Amino acid sequence: MPTGPPSATPKPEPSPTTTGCGYQCPAAQYLASNYSTVTSRLSRDNAIRRPRGGRPTAPGEPRHADPVERRGVDVVIRTIEPPEVEACSRAASLAFSQPFDKERFEAGLDTVEPDRTLAAWEGATVVATAGASTFRLSVPGGHLGAAGVRGVGVVPTHRRRGLLTGLMRRQLDDVRGRGEPLACLWASESRIYRRFGYGLAVLGLGWEATRATADFVPGIPVHLPVRLADDGEIRTAMTEVHERLWRTRPGMVDRSPAWVDYRLRRRGDLSHALVDGPSGVEAYASYQVSPGWGVGGPEHELSVAEALAVTPEAEGTIWRFLLDTDLVRTVRAGFRPSDEPLAWMLADTQALRRRVTDALWVRLVDIELALSGRRYPADVQMVLEVSDAFCPWNEGRWLVEGGPDGARCTRTTKQPHLSLDTADLAATFLGGVGVGPLVRAGRITERAPGAAAHAHRALAWDPPPWAVTFF
Known part of the structure; x- marks a missing residue:
């Protein structure tokens, strides 16, 4: 298997190719030829009508050439082979200015799709990456094929050269060629993706609560049985409960067994609880308790990795169980819905200290x-x-x-x-904006x-x- 790009070949002039809707699209010709070579001269400046040299020039400011651009150096963008996955992941870690985590990489290896993972190669070195996973995204009243864009980054030495634009161009053309009407992603920086047509379509919630103030409004149903579960039981629950929610709530991607395993492996040492109801397991929670002791006694913190429920009584039961955990002073949760039901269960609504966060960005490809x-x-x-x-x-x-x-x-x-x-249409598409x-x-x-x-x-x-x- 090759570990670097093939020998560079002269890049032919692209000839426009007519798409099904009549658009004369040079990108379609590139896609048909597997995007054999993209040079560093194909700058993002051309795609977004900026002056060459990176960021726009302020009024009255003299223009300078991009200090990191080296003209005449060929960069090849192509899909990777399976043996190249680690090199691609290492480049993504470098792009995010974080150390490469070998254990986490191996935990998620089965979720990587090499034929959907793009890398920009300069010689034998990966200098930019953009991956995608094949998902079905729940939309209002149904489900649609969607590319889950992930691992997008450019190493620090190669920024402002148009590599990100080249990757996005290639990727969206590929998504369209597969017949997927949507692409979606979690953005590390929100200002990056609007220019590529992505809109913020899902807001999330993070919160924390002090256990002593988390009593419920009288009458909230919380009486279903709760039991602790091992990894085998929680794996089944994560699949079945999630799928029931996925069928009725927009914004969720389907989970293959590989994705369920990855979520369990990447989160480390978690405890799991199940709520049994008339239809079987109706709620579950994966969580971790971090011990702490102060002058006033125990100050444990409980962090909820994931808690899903399919009925109101199961929802109330699982949260009552988590909030009643002995020795815990503070409970925290992230990746929660914007309409968090727990906020309406608490007698003191201010007990839930909330922070709204950006969640999923969506792109209407078709x-x-x-x-x-x-x-x-x-x-x-x-x-x-x-x-x-x-x-x-x-x-x-x-x-x-x-x-x-x-x-x-x-x-x-x-x-x-x-x-x-199109970015604003995408923002409204799932019904949350x-x-x-x-x-x-x-x-x-x-x-x-x-x-x-x-x-x-x-x-x-x-x-x-x-x-x-x-x-």
């Missing part, structure tokens, strides 16, 4: 398939005028018609009700009276999206 593939809570008929500089096949006016039983999205020449960028706030923020333009309110109602969804699985 607007027609995406908007046709979700459901709408009420009858909808609206024309959207979409701008999409990075994936021009999405540009234009789209008529969305449908309701609770199905929908279709087709091109149209009718006058638009709303004009918006409203059209109204984006109109008030100046991100969406209303072209017909009442259109924003109509679109706000049409795109909303209950329950709101929840991103549980970090990839």
Whole structure:
């Protein structure tokens, strides 16, 4: 197996290739030829209309060449072979300025898809990476194929050369070629991905509570039996309970056995509890208790790695169990839904100290398939005028018609009700981000009276999206 890129060959001039929707797309020609060579001269500056040399020049500021750009050095972008996975992972760790964790790498090895993992090679060295996992993402009323983008990074010595743009270009064309209407990711820095058409579609919640103040409102059902579980039992529960939620709540990706195993292995030494209900296991929690002692006695901290429930009584029961753990002073949880049910169970709502976080970003790779593939809570008929500089096949006016039983999205020449960028359409796609706030923020333009309110109602969804699985 090769451990580096093939010998560089002269890069042919790309000839436009006509896509199914009539867009003359040079990127399609690159994809057909497996993107044989991409040079460092293919700069991000061209894709986002910046001056060459990296960041935009401020008014009155003299322009300088990018200090790290070395012209004439070929960089090859290609998918990797299985023996190259570790080199790619090491480069990603370097890009994130963190040490390579061999144990964590080995724990997640079965989740890596080499044929969906891109690396930029300079000679025998990986200088940038972008991977993807094959998922089904839950959307309002259904599920759609989605690329779970992960491990995206450029090593410090090769930034501002257009490598990220080259990787994103290649990756989105590949996603489209696979027929997946969506891509999604967790962003390390939120300002990076909007220019590639990603919108923040899911908000998350992190919180902590002091056990002494976490009593419930009278009448909250908490009486189901709870039992501790070993790794075998929790593995089954993580699969079955998660799937029941995945079928009804937007924002969740499906979990293969490899992903379940990875979540258990990467989190270290966890305890597990199961709640049994009429339909079997109806809730579970994976958590860790960190001991601590102060002058006033025990100060243990309980950190919840994951807690899922499929019924209100199972939800109340599992949280009552966790909050009643002896010797614990503080309970913490992350990756929680924006509509956290626990907040409404507590007698003192201020006992839950909450922090809203960015969670999942979504990209509509194929607007027609995406908007046709979700459901709408009420009858909808609206024309959207979409701008999409990075994936021009999405540009234009789209008529969305449908309701609770199905929908279709087709091109149209009718006058638009709303004009918006593809990233803002993606933000509203899962029903958790409203059209109204984006109109008030100046991100969406209303072209017909009442259109924003109509679109706000049409795109909303209950329950709101929840991103549980970090990839």
